[in-house]
Amino acid sequence: MTVKTLKTDIFFLFVCCVLLLTFSCSSDAKKTSVALGAEHPKIAKLKLQSGFAAEHLYSPGDNGMGSWVAMTFDNKGRLITSDQYGALYRMKISPIGSDNLLPEIEKLKIHTGEQVADSIIQMGYAQGLLYAFNSLYVMVNHRGDDAFEKTSGLYRLQDTDNDDQYDKITLLKSLEGAGEHGPHSIVPSPDGKSLYVIAGNHTDLPEMDGYRLPNNWKDDNLFPQIKDPRGHANDRGAPGGWVAHLDPEGKRWELVASGFRNPFDLAFNDLGDMFVYDSDMEWDLGMPWYRPTRICHVTSGAEFGWRTGNGKWSAAYPDNLPPVLNIGQGSPTNVVYGKGAKFPSKYQNSVFAFDWSFGIIYAIEMEQKGASYIGKKEEFLSGIPLPLTDGVIGPDGAMYFMTGGRRLESDLYRVYYKDQESIDASDIVLEDTKENKIRKELETYHGEAKEGALAFAWPYLKSKDRFVQYAARIAVEHQPVATWQEMVFKEADAIRKIQGAVALARQGDASQRDRLLNTLVNIDYVSLSEQHQVDLVRAIELTLSRFGKPNADIKRNISAYLSPHYPADTDVLNQLLSKTLVYVDDPSVVSKTLRLLESEEGENASVMANTATDAADLILRNPQYGMDIAETLKNMPLAQHTYYGLVLQDATTGWNPQLREKYFKWFYKAFSFKAGRSYIGFIDKARKKALTHVADSKREFYNQMSGDSLLSKSGNSLASSAVQPKGPGKRWKEEDIAPLLVDGLHNRNFETGRNMFLATNCITCHSMRGEGQNIGPDLTQVGTRFSPEDILRAIIDPNDVISDQYNTTVFSLKDGNSIVGRLISEEGADYKVSQNPYAPEIIRSIPKNEVTDMKMSTVSLMPPGSINRLSDDEVKDLLAYLISGGDAKNEIFSKE
Numbered sequence: 001m002t003v004k005t006l007k008t009d010i011f012f013l014f015v016c017c018v019l020l021l022t023f024s025c026s027s028d029a030k031k032t033s034v035a036l037g038a039e040h041p042k043i044a045k046l047k048l049q050s051g052f053a054a055e056h057l058y059s060p061g062d063n064g065m066g067s068w069v070a071m072t073f074d075n076k077g078r079l080i081t082s083d084q085y086g087a088l089y090r091m092k093i094s095p096i097g098s099d100n101l102l103p104e105i106e107k108l109k110i111h112t113g114e115q116v117a118d119s120i121i122q123m124g125y126a127q128g129l130l131y132a133f134n135s136l137y138v139m140v141n142h143r144g145d146d147a148f149e150k151t152s153g154l155y156r157l158q159d160t161d162n163d164d165q166y167d168k169i170t171l172l173k174s175l176e177g178a179g180e181h182g183p184h185s186i187v188p189s190p191d192g193k194s195l196y197v198i199a200g201n202h203t204d205l206p207e208m209d210g211y212r213l214p215n216n217w218k219d220d221n222l223f224p225q226i227k228d229p230r231g232h233a234n235d236r237g238a239p240g241g242w243v244a245h246l247d248p249e250g251k252r253w254e255l256v257a258s259g260f261r262n263p264f265d266l267a268f269n270d271l272g273d274m275f276v277y278d279s280d281m282e283w284d285l286g287m288p289w290y291r292p293t294r295i296c297h298v299t300s301g302a303e304f305g306w307r308t309g310n311g312k313w314s315a316a317y318p319d320n321l322p323p324v325l326n327i328g329q330g331s332p333t334n335v336v337y338g339k340g341a342k343f344p345s346k347y348q349n350s351v352f353a354f355d356w357s358f359g360i361i362y363a364i365e366m367e368q369k370g371a372s373y374i375g376k377k378e379e380f381l382s383g384i385p386l387p388l389t390d391g392v393i394g395p396d397g398a399m400y401f402m403t404g405g406r407r408l409e410s411d412l413y414r415v416y417y418k419d420q421e422s423i424d425a426s427d428i429v430l431e432d433t434k435e436n437k438i439r440k441e442l443e444t445y446h447g448e449a450k451e452g453a454l455a456f457a458w459p460y461l462k463s464k465d466r467f468v469q470y471a472a473r474i475a476v477e478h479q480p481v482a483t484w485q486e487m488v489f490k491e492a493d494a495i496r497k498i499q500g501a502v503a504l505a506r507q508g509d510a511s512q513r514d515r516l517l518n519t520l521v522n523i524d525y526v527s528l529s530e531q532h533q534v535d536l537v538r539a540i541e542l543t544l545s546r547f548g549k550p551n552a553d554i555k556r557n558i559s560a561y562l563s564p565h566y567p568a569d570t571d572v573l574n575q576l577l578s579k580t581l582v583y584v585d586d587p588s589v590v591s592k593t594l595r596l597l598e599s600e601e602g603e604n605a606s607v608m609a610n611t612a613t614d615a616a617d618l619i620l621r622n623p624q625y626g627m628d629i630a631e632t633l634k635n636m637p638l639a640q641h642t643y644y645g646l647v648l649q650d651a652t653t654g655w656n657p658q659l660r661e662k663y664f665k666w667f668y669k670a671f672s673f674k675a676g677r678s679y680i681g682f683i684d685k686a687r688k689k690a691l692t693h694v695a696d697s698k699r700e701f702y703n704q705m706s707g708d709s710l711l712s713k714s715g716n717s718l719a720s721s722a723v724q725p726k727g728p729g730k731r732w733k734e735e736d737i738a739p740l741l742v743d744g745l746h747n748r749n750f751e752t753g754r755n756m757f758l759a760t761n762c763i764t765c766h767s768m769r770g771e772g773q774n775i776g777p778d779l780t781q782v783g784t785r786f787s788p789e790d791i792l793r794a795i796i797d798p799n800d801v802i803s804d805q806y807n808t809t810v811f812s813l814k815d816g817n818s819i820v821g822r823l824i825s826e827e828g829a830d831y832k833v834s835q836n837p838y839a840p841e842i843i844r845s846i847p848k849n850e851v852t853d854m855k856m857s858t859v860s861l862m863p864p865g866s867i868n869r870l871s872d873d874e875v876k877d878l879l880a881y882l883i884s885g886g887d888a889k890n891e892i893f894s895k896e
Helices: 003-010 027-035 434-445 453-462 466-477 485-490 494-507 510-520 530-547 552-565 571-583 589-598 615-621 623-634 639-650 657-670 679-691 696-705 734-740 750-759 788-796 872-883
Strands: 023-025 052-058 068-073 079-083 088-092 104-107 126-132 135-140 153-158 168-174 183-188 195-199 241-246 253-260 266-268 274-278 293-298 325-328 332-337 350-355 360-369 372-382 388-393 399-403 411-417 809-813 818-827 830-834 843-847 851-857
Touching (some): 068 399, 079 126, 126 195, 183 266, 241 274, 253 274, 253 293, 274 332, 293 350, 293 372, 325 372, 350 388, 453 466, 453 494, 485 494, 485 510, 494 510, 494 530, 510 552, 530 552, 530 571, 552 571, 571 589, 571 639, 589 639, 589 657, 615 623, 639 657, 639 679, 657 696, 734 872, 788 872, 809 830
Parallel strands (some): 068 388, 126 183, 266 332
Antiparallel strands (some): 052 411, 079 088, 088 104, 135 153, 153 168, 183 195, 195 241, 241 253, 266 274, 274 293, 293 325, 350 360, 360 372, 399 411, 809 818, 809 851, 818 830, 830 843
């Protein structure tokens, strides 16, 4: 038997956490791939739109230059790049179609007159680069250490003696924050006279010289706060990720917008409208506060509602803005507008959004709608693997993009339209809509008090255009409260009154609380549209959240006003009503909410639905993230049930023994579902909080009823009998095999071997002696056919050979998108594919006449590094367990 035959049998072993996929062409795809430059394997794996071609320009990792994550062109057409954990590089790029594409590269060394050793990097660790104003702006993302002393912040590099080498470094602003949620890109303003910067939610907002979004942000949520049980962003609060505007010298900084999670980049269209691609929190999959990655139209003073843990706002709330498009799961990096690209016209007016996790460049075509846009996505380019980091439109009209990050294999590519001569951009003209012009005029009143602001803005509080209405309210909030608070109470129009109340709740003080609440509960609720009802209840919530609980009479008034309308017909209203009624001790909210908890109806039964990218189509693109999606899709909780279950944790009024039992039994059932990694922890924290409200004598009774025995000690996961590795582990390589096995395998420990089989999660995909799953092949007989050396070699390097039985296929479609799945059969006019390894019975049909290309994976679903947590002895025990076929009586094990 050969090692390759072995790998066919056990390639799927230890499917758990990381996937780096590559593609080779099937025989059916070769003609198309050759046209795209299939002579280079890294080009062959790309899926491109018709009429486009790609060139592979450089692999920095192969030349000791790290993993590139940022890029910009300078005024001489040279590309400047940054290693995520290293230096800056500058290079001359060969023209499109050159016989020799290898760029001329130099490592930038800043000659400041200081005596600096060549081995020390003077500038680097950048996650943002921009050449502008005869300077190179560098956004350093680093905490500072012996290798590179500079810390996070925006730096300006200049060439003061015109010798084509930078000799001056100026720190424009130091920033507190680093890592993948730290400070990111720098972008020129649409008029080319200033700069914009963007940062993730682990970057403290520095003191600003101006604030287009008033800077008195709060959590503003009556939903009982639970921070992420696994600790992510637990020390982070409002305002979250942010965008700022500054002058070229960095002397004046102004906050433009906030409320993001972790956006890397921003781009402007020809009208000067800004777009950002914000990230999701994949640990929140399947939960009601989960927000998919999304494209946001970022206007002056915009708020997008990120709050830590379960506190994220609904996009329907009037005090934040909705996305123009929900993309789906992913890890956003670069955003670039198509202006300057020698591409067909629709791409010149598209926003290109890069997803690192699943290797997709989306082209987002923006359709103007009032003062904002509706986004329509197309899969412009993809590849497996293709960890996209940054991209720009070059001086030659091509798109340049890079892959890398997290020390992964890094590459530089160029994509161009083959018939550039046919491109004419002169007919591409965008004009502001009437509503967009009004919005921009309202935004002139953002930032400071101005005469005439109230007279102009107040009428637009009733605008039917949400972006105009929002801009009007922010304009009002920037004016002295004393000049407009009485206008709220005297306003006869209900819609303007509600918006004025939102503004007053945000900018007023507790002295207005009772009067404001009494005003709101006198509005005719049933005469309002559904959206205006949302706005009204949100105004009440904001007032309570900001100013605290009122007296018992006002609480009864709120209860009497809202309770008749609960339950409502929509989830967003039910969520608002339930948390507000719990807060004011409504006597019927418990019984009503428990009835909702038992109902199978609800509009957001799948919070991963209504996205531009089908969640199932992402699973096999990158199972490091995709397997979590797969498990969630197989057995996902009803999201609104999770919300109602958590909202009742603080309810103290309206309980009886029967209702208590119903509630605590729900927790037991909730633990049977699968969602993101933090789901179990969120449920358990709510369970424990609810237990504090029961009598001491009944606490253990309800504790057992609610599923305490199902949980691990931490409460963040279900209990498991698997014993975890003790280590110490290491990065196992093929050269480690011979020294490990030089004395063979004798007197091994069966229990440790079995525990390592469980701890490395291979049982989730494989069976051994009838125990486990059948997603991958049965491993009971593997030891009868192969040696320990061959088995270990296949585990360390699983990608050499992949069985057709388990391989995946990328189907390129006529509409420019692609579908990834395992080809199960070809029935008549359709391909039948399975996309979820945990639900293989769910089959998707793809019409053959819609398929333009097919490519097969050359990388196993079994990731490398599966045994890196294991010590030498633990690896030996695991090998013994595999060789024995799970037989404890095998002679390979010690008699003890």
